[in-house]
Amino acid sequence: MTVDDIIAKIAGVMFDVFDVDDLDVTAATSADDVEEWDSLSHIRFIITLERLFKIKFLNEEIADLKNVGDLARVIQAKLPA
Amino acid sequence: MFAELAWLEEVPPDFRARVKAVRARVAAGTLAGVEEALYELALGRLDLNQLGQLASVLAAYTAARPPPGPFARVRLGVIGSGTLGMVEPAIAATALRHRIVATVVGGDYGSAVQDAIDPDGRFRSIGFDLALIALDHRTLGLDRARASAAEADAAVDAAAGMLGAMIDGLAASAAGGVLVATIVPPVEPLFGSFDAVETGTVAAQVAGINARIAGLARDKRIVLVDMARAAAWVGIDRWHDAGQWHSAKLPFDPDLIPLYADVVARTVAAIRGTTRKCLVLDLDNTLWGGVIGDDGVDGIALGQGSAKGEAFLAVQHAALALRARGIILAVCSKNDDDVARTPFRDHPDMPIKESDVAAFVANWGDKATNLRAIAAALNIGLDALVFLDDNPVERAQVRRELPMVAVPELPADPALYPRTLLAAGYFEAVAFAQEDRDRAYQYAANAERAAFAGTSDMGAYLASLDMVADFRPFDAVNRARIAQLINKSNQFNLTTRRYAEAQVAALEADPTKVTLQVRLTDRFGDNGMISVIVLDRGGGGATWEIDTWLMSCRVLGRRLEEAVLARIAAAARSGGASALTGRYIPSAKNKMVADHYAKLGFECIDGDAGGETVWRLDLGTYVAPDLPMRIDATTSPVSKDDVLAA
Numbered sequence: 001m002t003v004d005d006i007i008a009k010i011a012g013v014m015f016d017v018f019d020v021d022d023l024d025v026t027a028a029t030s031a032d033d034v035e036e037w038d039s040l041s042h043i044r045f046i047i048t049l050e051r052l053f054k055i056k057f058l059n060e061e062i063a064d065l066k067n068v069g070d071l072a073r074v075i076q077a078k079l080p081a
Numbered sequence: 082m083f084a085e086l087a088w089l090e091e092v093p094p095d096f097r098a099r100v101k102a103v104r105a106r107v108a109a110g111t112l113a114g115v116e117e118a119l120y121e122l123a124l125g126r127l128d129l130n131q132l133g134q135l136a137s138v139l140a141a142y143t144a145a146r147p148p149p150g151p152f153a154r155v156r157l158g159v160i161g162s163g164t165l166g167m168v169e170p171a172i173a174a175t176a177l178r179h180r181i182v183a184t185v186v187g188g189d190y191g192s193a194v195q196d197a198i199d200p201d202g203r204f205r206s207i208g209f210d211l212a213l214i215a216l217d218h219r220t221l222g223l224d225r226a227r228a229s230a231a232e233a234d235a236a237v238d239a240a241a242g243m244l245g246a247m248i249d250g251l252a253a254s255a256a257g258g259v260l261v262a263t264i265v266p267p268v269e270p271l272f273g274s275f276d277a278v279e280t281g282t283v284a285a286q287v288a289g290i291n292a293r294i295a296g297l298a299r300d301k302r303i304v305l306v307d308m309a310r311a312a313a314w315v316g317i318d319r320w321h322d323a324g325q326w327h328s329a330k331l332p333f334d335p336d337l338i339p340l341y342a343d344v345v346a347r348t349v350a351a352i353r354g355t356t357r358k359c360l361v362l363d364l365d366n367t368l369w370g371g372v373i374g375d376d377g378v379d380g381i382a383l384g385q386g387s388a389k390g391e392a393f394l395a396v397q398h399a400a401l402a403l404r405a406r407g408i409i410l411a412v413c414s415k416n417d418d419d420v421a422r423t424p425f426r427d428h429p430d431m432p433i434k435e436s437d438v439a440a441f442v443a444n445w446g447d448k449a450t451n452l453r454a455i456a457a458a459l460n461i462g463l464d465a466l467v468f469l470d471d472n473p474v475e476r477a478q479v480r481r482e483l484p485m486v487a488v489p490e491l492p493a494d495p496a497l498y499p500r501t502l503l504a505a506g507y508f509e510a511v512a513f514a515q516e517d518r519d520r521a522y523q524y525a526a527n528a529e530r531a532a533f534a535g536t537s538d539m540g541a542y543l544a545s546l547d548m549v550a551d552f553r554p555f556d557a558v559n560r561a562r563i564a565q566l567i568n569k570s571n572q573f574n575l576t577t578r579r580y581a582e583a584q585v586a587a588l589e590a591d592p593t594k595v596t597l598q599v600r601l602t603d604r605f606g607d608n609g610m611i612s613v614i615v616l617d618r619g620g621g622g623a624t625w626e627i628d629t630w631l632m633s634c635r636v637l638g639r640r641l642e643e644a645v646l647a648r649i650a651a652a653a654r655s656g657g658a659s660a661l662t663g664r665y666i667p668s669a670k671n672k673m674v675a676d677h678y679a680k681l682g683f684e685c686i687d688g689d690a691g692g693e694t695v696w697r698l699d700l701g702t703y704v705a706p707d708l709p710m711r712i713d714a715t716t717s718p719v720s721k722d723d724v725l726a727a
Binding site: 015019040041043047051058059063 | 097133164324
């Protein structure tokens with residue numbers, strides 16, 4: 001799966017996680033762009049992605065992510081080739 | 082099963098659109114019907130995101146300060162260990178499933194103890210009906226093994242002391258009571274199996290504090306929420322998520338928040354009396370394997386000797402166990418009536434007998450209509466029913482027509498029916514009295530009385546019942562049942578004032594109040610406690626006010642309300658009063674008593690039809706009627722001492 005494919009899948013759940021309607025998700029999208037993206041909804045976001053991609057993150061893998069693109073690359077590395 | 086809330090229906094694919102539609106109604110100020118809509122949205126297996134969406138609409142609804150709706154309102158404060166910010170909205174959203182409109186407010190992170198004991202702090206100033214303490218072993222100082230049994234006991238004593246201080250603090254700010262979650266034992270063994278032997282281990286300390294919590298619940302100081310058992314249901318390996326604890330201080334796996342929230346919400350429902358009362362059973366392939374009309378008594382699968390027969394036997398034993406604790410059983414089946422009854426009469430291995438079933442409806446009509454008839458025959462609401470049926474088409478029809486009826490999803494294997502039914506917590510209880518045990522029998526006897534009534538005129542019928550009404554003040558023995566009635570009675574309830582058990586105890590001791598509990602027996606049996614009255618002596622003045630008057634709908638039409646009034650009037654007269662006032666506060670469910678005081682000869686002195694009304698009875702002119710029952714008053718509700726004290 002390409003990073004862009006993964007970003008598209010991530011974007012699909014962000015409406016549900018952050019309960020928002022207007023969101024243009026790109027690789028550069030970060031918590032600064034989404035008002036509802038706070039520390040608690042971030043945890044829900046991570047759990048939702050773990051379920052969606054059937055993966056489990058290590059804390060250190062997601063500690064320093066800056067945006068959705070970083071997240072997608074971490075996910076890509078964890079998916080079976 | 083538990084972690085997935087497998088008894089709930091699947092979430093509709095357009096869930097979010099439906100939530101948004103309700104949000105738009107709230108934003109437009111169209112508040113009527115919103116509670117029912119929110120309830121229906123809460124019926125699915127909602128995940129954490131969906132619970133969050135629902136909680137956000139609910140918060141918008143309660144912020145709009147809606148007038149009283151069909152559901153109970155509760156303000157719940159939550160304090161505990163770690164990050165509970167995701168748990169609080171989940172509890173609020175889940176409470177809707179149990180027909181409670183909840184506002185859930187959390188304490189500050191890491192401040193559970195201060196929040197509980199500081200009377201002037203932010204948390205206790207918010208104002209609650211109920212408070213939940215959800216601690217873990219770490220906060221209680223039970224997170225390391227002790228060198229000796231004495232040291233472990235000291236650690237448990239210290240933990241119990243801290244918990245006790247928190248309970249006392251919160252009890253002062255949450256009049257409806259304090260809920261305490263049991264402590265989930267940690268996963269990691271120290272010695273291994275020897276942990277169960279050695280007295281100083283963490284496991285032993287956690288068992289010790291949980292025994293103390295159970296003791297507090299038995300002493301009625303708290304209501305216990307058995308989170309340790311919920312964790313055992315799913316497995317403590319799954320419950321404890323060390324990674325989430327280290328990174329976000331989540332006290333358990335956040336995937337389990339929907340279950341956690343349901344366990345809390347069903348306990349709140351039990352306190353508020355919104356739990357279910359009656360289990361309605363389908364027959365073919367629900368109580369036995371096969372179709373009685375096709376297979377006959379000899380052909381259905383039921384009883385020892387086959388896996389299938391034993392599975393259905395287990396379903397019946399589960400139903401009978403519920404009946405033994407006071408849950409009413411009913412039957413709703415698409416069958417000819419006489420055919421449907423044959424296994425009850427002729428099958429040698431059939432544990433449930435016709436006499437166990439309070440309402441038996443077998444015909445070819447649709448099930449929604451028949452469930453309505455069952456609720457009417459038993460004089461209970463549709464929201465008191467749970468309907469167990471193996472057929473997904475029937476389940477869907479009932480859910481569509483009667484969303485207030487609980488309809489558990491069932492797996493393909495009947496071996497799992499009992500667990501699925503019981504996992505749902507429909508019949509959660511916070512107290513258990515002899516009356517509960519007897520109730521299922523009383524409903525059955527009522528059906529016989531109803532049949533008997535059809536054959537004679539009313540006066541002769543009532544006289545033939547040999548009724549004896551027993552009046553006495555509230556007492557400790559019956560306190561749990563009194564509190565249950567105060568919190569569960571909706572229809573024949575003039576003021577719908579709810580008092581928790583601790584408040585009932587306070588009423589008993591309050592010299593400015595006069596309390597009455599009424600029991601009724603007749604030739605068919607003991608109806609148990611059927612009425613509760615609280616009178617306010619009005620500061621010793623000439624007018625007493627009826628603060629609370631509620632009655633069980635089971636005894637309607639027996640002229641018992643007239644007997645109660647006669648008793649109240651006698652008490653007030655002997656206490657020096659010359660008049661009584663009564664108040665009707667309308668709720669979504671008590672329209673049947675809007676004219677209660679008018680019928681009893683009170684005159685309306687305040688309020689308009691449709692709203693709250695106030696009524697007055699002049700005791701100088703009131704004459705008690707002749708009634709078709711004997712009155713037993715073991716203790717006068719007003720003793721001479723009381724009169725002097727007033």
